[in-house]
Amino acid sequence: MKIWYLSALLLWAVPAMAECLHRGPNVILVTLDGVRTREFFEGTDPYHHAKLDPSERGRIFNRLWENHASKGLVFGKGGGYRIASDVAISLPSYQALMTGHSTHCQNNQCGRVKEETVLEAVRRELGLKKSEVAVFGSWKGMKNSTAQSARSIFRSIYPDFKPYAGDRTLRKLRNASVFDRPEWAGSRKDHYTWDMGMHYLKNYCPRVLYVSLVDSDEYGHEGDYPGYVRSLRAYDSYLDSLIGALDGMGAYGKDTTLIVTTDHSRGEGEGWTSHGSKPDTEKEVFLYVRGPGFAAKGVTDSQATHANVRPTIERALGLRLSGQALPQD
Numbered sequence: 001m002k003i004w005y006l007s008a009l010l011l012w013a014v015p016a017m018a019e020c021l022h023r024g025p026n027v028i029l030v031t032l033d034g035v036r037t038r039e040f041f042e043g044t045d046p047y048h049h050a051k052l053d054p055s056e057r058g059r060i061f062n063r064l065w066e067n068h069a070s071k072g073l074v075f076g077k078g079g080g081y082r083i084a085s086d087v088a089i090s091l092p093s094y095q096a097l098m099t100g101h102s103t104h105c106q107n108n109q110c111g112r113v114k115e116e117t118v119l120e121a122v123r124r125e126l127g128l129k130k131s132e133v134a135v136f137g138s139w140k141g142m143k144n145s146t147a148q149s150a151r152s153i154f155r156s157i158y159p160d161f162k163p164y165a166g167d168r169t170l171r172k173l174r175n176a177s178v179f180d181r182p183e184w185a186g187s188r189k190d191h192y193t194w195d196m197g198m199h200y201l202k203n204y205c206p207r208v209l210y211v212s213l214v215d216s217d218e219y220g221h222e223g224d225y226p227g228y229v230r231s232l233r234a235y236d237s238y239l240d241s242l243i244g245a246l247d248g249m250g251a252y253g254k255d256t257t258l259i260v261t262t263d264h265s266r267g268e269g270e271g272w273t274s275h276g277s278k279p280d281t282e283k284e285v286f287l288y289v290r291g292p293g294f295a296a297k298g299v300t301d302s303q304a305t306h307a308n309v310r311p312t313i314e315r316a317l318g319l320r321l322s323g324q325a326l327p328q329d
Helices: 002-013 037-042 046-051 062-071 090-099 118-126 140-144 168-179 190-204 215-222 225-247 250-254 269-273 306-316
Strands: 026-032 073-075 133-137 154-157 208-213 256-261 287-290
Touching: 026 225, 026 306, 037 225, 046 225, 046 269, 062 225, 062 287, 090 118, 090 140, 090 306, 118 133, 118 208, 118 306, 133 140, 133 190, 140 154, 168 190, 190 208, 190 225, 215 225, 215 269, 225 250, 225 256, 250 256, 256 306
Parallel strands: 026 208, 026 256, 133 154, 133 208
Antiparallel strands: 073 287, 256 287
């Protein structure tokens, strides 16, 4: 009852969608932690079907495949898209995603990224306000990948949070997440992170927005396959609502490049709960991109890696490229 009441209060507190000034182009990056290509492209794993009700089996990202995949490019079918880090572990992969190359970080304890990230470079080169480059992350480790300097961009990464300009909705969401914690440590529930990010998008129209979600990986480590599948279906709903919001944001939405990917895959069979070991397939992931300049083709055979994401963001924003961007087919 308390959660229902809080949800109603939050809906009342959310202001109307801001009228975005057309000062783009813009980029939105979404990462879904530890999602296998099997579930992304094919659906639930028959190996785990005994754990699922028959109604829960089958394709997972229904909305994405039915409504949106054909309006952009999808990389990774058949192993054609890979991470850029040395190992299939979260922090090394996120640092490589943000810098455009392996930082030779080998685990989640290697500390803060030691060079300027693409988010920091974008703000500096375009002369943007801190509020125009924003990150919302569920996992606390994201603070060690998104920026070399904690003060260089606006961020709400668990457990850090500083209310933006007295925003009541962000403050209420953050406070609610403190009292409604997941069963694992080190992160907040994704739906709070997602709601924060979408509120920020609709009311502040950032030039760059990065939303990082982690429930999927946590359910994986817990060995909870039904929970893992539920998190992926929630992500499918989130992405559908995000694209719908962009379609309703006029010139801002039309001038926005959306990139969706994961930091690593997972093992197979009983080994699905872990990652970062020997199987090279754990480095094979997926990426969905749509926006200005990208063909509306759906699944592509073009080869690419996470090293191409930073240059893709730079190209989308009209900056000098630090490397080779994603193929646009």
